[in-house]
Amino acid sequence: MANTSIILRVELDHGKVTFGDVAAAISKSGGDITSIDVIRPGKDSSVRDITVEVADTQEDRVVESLKRHDGIKLINVSDRTFLVHLGGKIKVQPTLPIKNRDDLSRVYTPGVAKVCTAIHEDQDKAYSLTIKRNTVAVITDGTAVLGLGDIGPHAAAPVMEGKAMLFKQLAGVDAFPICLDTTDTEEIIRTIKAISPIFGGINLEDISSPRCFEIETRLAQELDMPIFHDDQHGTAVVVIAGLLNALKVVNKRMENIRVVVNGIGAAGVSICKMLLSAGVTKLVPVDREGAIVRGGTYSHPMWQWLADQPQVEANEGSLKEVIKGADVFIGVSRGNLLNGEDIRSMGPDPIVFAMANPEPEVSPEEAIPHSRVYATGRSDYPNQINNVLVFPGLFRGALDCRARCINEPMKLAAARAIASVVSGGELNELYIIPSIFNEQVVIEIRKAVVQAAILTGVARRIPKDFR
Ligand SMILES: NC(=O)C1=CN([C@@H]2O[C@H](COP(=O)(O)OP(=O)(O)OC[C@H]3O[C@@H](n4cnc5c(N)ncnc54)[C@H](O)[C@@H]3O)[C@@H](O)[C@H]2O)C=CC1
Ligand SMILES: CC(=O)C(=O)O
């Protein structure tokens, strides 16, 4: 169950209540006090901010218990998650101050003109003389935001800002959120091409399928820079990394396992493709209508591609039917679709990656008793399988070697690098994937990605530490 942190500002009437009464009321209604700040002390009354950790479902109970209590006046309730979003989560900052006219004439006109001319004469100089070499656009149209669906470009912004924060904190990449007010494929392609000159790479985010496939493919063909749809490939890379390690835990091999992937959208298609490249021979892709089967006919081009693959099973069935006997379940669909019984019907030592956000396909309470390895996309449970493990290091590597694109060998190298961060001695059911705060993750991905880019001839620059 997910917890939230709320700050309750309360005024206590000392003639009627003590702080002990407040603490007891909070505790009885399911809250856990984590800090107390006195805002206004006083003899007859006092005002305090009480920070309370509480399960999402219990928040109202805590608030109501204080409202009802004689002698307690509830002045305000602030959700800390909302508080950290006030005014947005990133800002633009100059790299140097402009202290006088002399500085002004260098960073701006007239001095800047000769720099412009230099770039005009040699466009590659944009990489050394502008923010291009370290700046990525995080672009969405707001149509497949987390598992929330088509919530539009304004509502998508907090996720994009969050991705930009992660790019910066984890890999030093300057990322800028761009939320497009169009869902038209051609208009999106045109717009991204038009704004691309200032960026060193494009991270596409939360654009629903099947439009995301066309948008990414066309941009990769038409722009000479890394284009990466995070929900497709970031997710596939981290799944492969987690699976490589989970298979070691359960002592099974990629060639022998039967894998059910639920939700054949952006993430699901790329995961299926990468599973096949990694050697999976028994694959069951499933979407709303049930299994996508070998030999079937589908209007969705990527589903048709899957139906033409020899490793895809031919048996029809609903998710609850096809999951029976499976070794691995990978969910990238939506929350709460399966229960403990479904997991119990899987083969021995089941591996369950329930990665829908914000709610996984099967909750930990239901899945953990019946699975050997359980992972979600969330940071509040063990084994967080989330594309945040991938995109910062991958773009760090791609920018550092000025890669022309992000190709399959670079992605596979990134997956192996992530898996390698968990050593053989550390590996266990609850630790198949490193934490995003493990500094080795970005370092290892960068190294692997740069090497793969050089080997495949797409690097335009050899970073100093590779010379
Ligand atoms: N943990 C992680 O790193 C990531 C998790 N995700 C999560 O995966 C989910 C899908 O994301 P995208 O692929 O970007 O979205 P998408 O919209 O491209 O694809 C979702 C697919 O799931 C299918 N689907 C919906 N309900 C279903 C059901 N009841 N049974 C089977 N299939 C169903 C849809 O038809 C669609 O094909 C979201 O919840 C998202 O938050 C996505 C990317 C990364
Ligand atoms: C993690 C992520 O990118 C998603 O859930 O869409």
Ligand SMILES: [Mg+2]
């Ligand atoms: Mg996403």
